[in-house]
Amino acid sequence: MIARRSLKFPITLGVVLIVLVVLLTSGWIVLAVMASFNSPVKAVYWTLLAVGSVLFAIVLVGVVMYLTLSIKAINLTRRQSNFMDSVSHELKSPIASLKLYLQTLTMRQLSADEQQAFFRFMLDDVARLDDLINHLLDAARLDRPEESEPAQWLSVQEVLRNCISDVNTRYRLEPRCILLEGEDGEVRARNLELEMIFRNLIDNAVKYGGKEPLVEIHTCWLGGSKPTLVIRVADNGPGIPMRQRRKIFRRFERLGVELERTKPGTGLGLYIVGTLVKRLRGNVRVLGRAGEQGTVFEVALPARDPSADDSAVNPARGD
Structure with missing residues (x-):
């Protein structure tokens, strides 16, 4: 999965591509300069050289920006995957615990003290679920701020x-x-x-x-x-x-x-x-x-x- 993939590959690939572009363009510039000295249309050569250099700079900036955005996208996907793992765990754990306590209460005769202890544990699990839901709602609320409560x-x-x-x-x-x-x-x-x-x-x-x-x-x-x-x-x-x-x-x-x-x-x-x-x-x-x-x-x-x-x-x- 891309979420688990190391950033080493895209970074290495981006650096290699940038180095190749620089080397190829540098070679083209050297050849163009050498050819211009023996050409009757030197002005055309220098014009093409200037235009080519500008285009090269634009391409290089584009490659760097693309590499940066790709790394950010991979990082975001990784964090989202971690978030899903976390939410899944935070939901499953208290639900499984509640299920176990309820099954025990229905299948066994417990003393009043044991029942009270079970109820406390169950309330803790409910509070954990409530806290998770509140966090999700709070994060969603940030994108849609409530204006009903005045500052x-x-x-x-x-x-x-x-x-x-x-x-x-x-x-x-x-x-x-x-x-x-x-x-x-x-x-x-x-x-x-x-x-x-x-x-x-x-x-x-x-x-x-x-x-x-x-x-x-x-x-x-x-x-x-x-x-x-x-x-x-x-x-x-x-x-x-x-x-x-x-x-x-x-x-x-x-x-x-x-x-x-x-x-x-x-x-x-x-x-x-x-x-x-x-x-x-x-x-x-x-x-x-x-x-x-x-x-x-x-x-x-x-x-x-x-x-x-x-x-x-x-x-x-x-x-």
């Missing part, structure tokens, strides 16, 4: 606290596992968009954190001409290699081989984050933790000037 000034700390509460409940974490500190600020956005950004980042930090996850969230103001609020989400996981940090915001992008992964996911979470942050005219980047193991996601969003709010609440009084 408004939202407290970043309040939205973060709501997202932390949701993630703690989902993973049954102790409150000390996700820490929030720093300054508050207001960002103009739709509540759903801001929640999608922070929930995906916190969820990723827990999912790919250490065996005992520790997520540290810090908010602060960035100095400059425009008021900007910076939100940093740090985890204690293995980290992301430098060469792969730019790739993780692509649609369907996941690191490694899909069928060998142990963490659930679709490759849409960070794509949603990157798209929504750009829509809010902010930026997001990935950093390592200085002297520590883990990854830091840093989101910078334009925010309401806190000094303007203070002056509006406490206007200066004249004598």
Whole structure:
């Protein structure tokens, strides 16, 4: 399948073709120049040489562009194949688990405690399916943004606290596992968009954190001409290699081989984050933790000037 094919072949083929075109054209130019010295119509030779050189440059640019687009298409097909593998696995696993629990409940007499344990496991599987469906719907919603909910000034700390509460409940974490500190600020956005950004980042930090996850969230103001609020989400996981940090915001992008992964996911979470942050005219980047193991996601969003709010609440009084 093309999705599994290495990029080595198309890259090698493209380079060989480009080298052959350059060599053949260079030879043609040398022969044309040599022939022009003995020709009574030198002007025609030089005109043809100029036109041929321009056409050669156009062909060379076209070959390079075609090679680039082909590589991008192969990469996209590979990511889509990984996405289908992931979704198939994410759908089959909880459904198979639910089926097993239901069969056990119908075929065996269980104590009340055992039944309650089974119900909890089944609810976890339903929550996993619900999370998968929400990710797919969120990604589809990015292409058709809902305008029914107007943008408004939202407290970043309040939205973060709501997202932390949701993630703690989902993973049954102790409150000390996700820490929030720093300054508050207001960002103009739709509540759903801001929640999608922070929930995906916190969820990723827990999912790919250490065996005992520790997520540290810090908010602060960035100095400059425009008021900007910076939100940093740090985890204690293995980290992301430098060469792969730019790739993780692509649609369907996941690191490694899909069928060998142990963490659930679709490759849409960070794509949603990157798209929504750009829509809010902010930026997001990935950093390592200085002297520590883990990854830091840093989101910078334009925010309401806190000094303007203070002056509006406490206007200066004249004598």
